[in-house]
Amino acid sequence: MLNNIYLALIHYPVLGRHGNIVSSAVTNLDVHDIARTCRTYNIKGYFVVSNLPAQREIVDNVLNYWLEEFGREYNPSRSEALTVVKRASYIEDVIEEIDRIEGKKPVLIFTSAKKGIDRLTYEEMRKFIISSEKPHLLLFGTSWGLPKEIEKTCDYSLEPLRADSDFNHLSVRAAVAIILDRLIHEDTIEVRRD
Template sequence: MLSDVRVALIHYPVLGKDGRIVSSAVTNLDVHDIARTARTYNLKKYYVVTNLPAQQEVVRTVLRYWIDSYGRERNFSRTQALELVEIRSYIEEVLESIKQDTGKEPLKFFTSARKRQNSLSYQEARSLIRTTDRPVLIFLGTSWGLANEVLQICDYALEPIRAGSDYNHLSVRAAAAIIIDRLIGEKEG
């Protein structure tokens, strides 16, 4: 359902380099750039999920400047993008928010730089998104990837962007733009 696609950038729970669950740091660029991609493709919401109050405050500071302050006058298109951002502490809060908004459980996809069995191709996922009557939520991981508990609640895994490459370390904001374009593209008709 192209009218209700949402993306969530997960900073917790994600994996650290050693494979343990950690909270990763929010970056100003990820907040801005993924919001701009979300607005360009008419996504409904962009959730930034971090359980750390100090990291939530980083996002609030960015949002206040661009939505409630001088940034709004300086660059209204940035304001429009950042108005899509919602801060959540935990994934469960995102899911509950979507259920309250729509009355439906979202169709959940996760992304990974690693090839996994039974991953959907972008063409298969795009077809599913266009025909479902459920809201769609795409989880994007930070650090060294999403924790297994996130993968387990998802309905589908998406194939890696460049599974056959000898270098597969895109920034999350670049990966988000590619993934969203492959899944949404241009609306037909």
């Protein structure tokens, strides 16, 4: 069932340059661009997750401007895209919110630019999502990615996009767009509108 997909952009816990756990900064661009991709692919909700109040306030300011203030009149399509955005302090809060909305906990799907064992292909994951009635939550890490501890809590892990490339450092905005396109083909978008 392709109408129960959620996405979370994680700013904590994520890996720092040296493999330590850090909180990364929210960027205005990630909020806007990922929201536009999510709206295009009819993602049910896009959560920006940060444990830092000042970073969550950035998300609030972006949303207030584009949903409540001048931005709503100035660019209605940008405003519409941002209606899918929600903010949360922790991954657990996202899971609880989806459970509240759907009446069941989501299937957690880990994404990474790094290789790992037991990673599903996009075709395998798409087939699983289509055949399931559960909500699905795709987790995307910022900074240097999500820690292994998060992967251990997930139900599935997706294969990396370009693991064998001599340069493998896509922006998270690009990775979200490519992964959603691989999971939700153009020919399946009509199915989601029902």
